[in-house]
Amino acid sequence: MDIDLVRDLAVPEQRAAAADALVALGADGVARLVREVRDEASPVDSRQLAAVLGRLGRPGFDGLLQGLVSAPTDEARRRVGFVFTALGEDALAWYTAALAHPLPLVRAAAVRGIQRCGEGARSATTALLPLLGDPDDEVGRQAADALVLQGERIIPLLRRVREQGPGRQRARALTVLAELGGEPALSDADRAAIERLIRLKLPDDRPEPLWACWNHWIAVPSGDQAGILRTLGLTEPRPVTFALGNDIVDADGHGSDTSEHDGNERVFVTPELDGWTFVLGAWCDPCGEERGADVLRLCTRLSARYGRAQAYYYGGQGDGSAWLVAERGTVLRRYCETGEGEDELLTLGEPLPLERARRAELGLSPEWDAARESQEDEDEWRWAAHDLAPDIARSIGLSPLDIGVDTPSRGTGVVALTPYGAARGVPTGAYRI
Known part of the structure; x- marks a missing residue:
């Protein structure tokens, strides 16, 4: 692909035509676009690259996922991660599937992508809950933050986790409950357990x-x-x-x-x-x-x-x-x-x-x-x-x-x-x- 076609995204009067041409190339242009995302010296705004990759659909998503996994530096990983999480509700199903990816880096990015889907993120609630028990702390915290944004409607789901498990999800479920509803959202058993913990620590x-x-x-x-x-x-x-x-x-x-x-x-x-x-x-x-x-x-x-x-x-x-x-x-x-x-x-x-x-x-x-x-x-x-x-x-x-x-x-x-x-x-x- 001609590098100038990608760099034309940085030129306001040429941006629309360049974006259309890149989308017309389909999957053939994805690798070049992802390299541009990773390039710290690129003059192209990341939002313009995200818009084109989003229009490319699943090939654009998969290309960014691979780019995230193979990014050679922290800065390249940050740049790719930003675009990966900015594809919007059209990518919600793919983000949800990526929650099961073996790499914590991808799971955390998928959670952030779901967070940026607005109201559409509600459909991913049941997929996010298991990540409260993720072995990676960052993924677990990210999932908890995403669930807090879901609002009080998920309090019954979290109470069920507290009562029935799985055990590895219970600790962060308590944190999300406290963030959403404070003490009134907690069960009598949870309130008593917290008071007991405080009494044990005070001496x-x-x-x-x-x-x-x-x-x-x-x-x-x-x-x-x-x-x-x-x-x-x-x-x-x-x-x-x-x-x-x-x-x-x-x-x-x-x-x-x-x-x-x-x-x-x-x-x-x-x-x-x-x-x-x-x-x-x-x-x-x-x-x-x-x-x-x-x-x-x-x-x-x-x-x-x-x-x-x-x-x-x-x-x-x-x-x-x-x-x-x-x-x-x-x-x-x-x-x-x-x-x-x-x-x-x-x-x-x-x-x-x-x-x-x-x-x-x-x-x-x-x-x-x-x-x-x-x-x-x-x-x-x-x-x-x-x-x-x-x-x-x-x-x-x-x-x-x-x-x-x-x-x-x-x-x-x-x-x-x-x-x-x-x-x-x-x-x-x-x-x-």
Whole structure:
């Protein structure tokens, strides 16, 4: 085949004629098209190649499958895999048959192809279920993800797997059930088994540092977990390991695919850690428009009871910092630096000692003076303050980002419902225990 005919797919005014000519060649042109897909230097968009190979039907599918198996490099395999999974519903029956291929690489790609078939993927449900027990972890995870996209209609099928097996499918069936329907989707036996597993792990559970993309927490210098729960209006506390509590906080912080949940429905309340108790979760945000005023009120109340209370935000991906410090019922300081236009409107009280010291290190006046401060000085401080929340927490207490297996711990952590969660429930999801 003339190489120019394939390369004409990259030329807008020649693309349609070239595609028709390539389709007219039938199976004779498949090998050349697949080589073009594998070519990292190709000027042809992969979507154009996928469109032509899709029009070629079964020869195009088989050629891509062979190209996937024989790809010499990871990049070539990635390129062929993308086109292989983009053939659409016309290839659904072939994808379904490929789920039984001996190579995990092909099985995983076939699952992704089915995922991209939209509503048509529903007809492949029964073929996907056995892959929950696939010996290859990647294939099993891919199958679980594909089944989650099928929605709640498959919950009865998954419950049947949990009850009747096969045994190798049961573990991932539980994960998919949790993702689709949360705890209400689980049987009484499964809920009891999970609670039993948590109880078995708790005696040996050790502190793990909080680390999420968006970290929000309230810190109280007390081990009175029950009193802190009551003061904050948190309900239905349930014992959890550190891994489970942190995983829930991280997942909730990323929000939900629906407008029903926004991550404010539950929090992880730690056991006493070196004299401190932490309440972790987006509900603790001291600077957000929705929660800022209430967090200030709650920290004031906590500080009146326990002497001090603090709230923090730290964006782990460079998304800024905020801190709120209250003592004996009075707010001493609130400061926010997230890059939002009205951060300065949240500022309350006088700078903390560490703020002054950090400004001095930067060669700036420890005292803010808007009339004298240049734009360059202001920008330099803002960049420094952007990541300052963990240092502030360390300087006046303890940061949950720093705790670890050696941190003194007393009691058991719990996940509890906020008033939002009590009113509207919690997001679904599967979490590590």
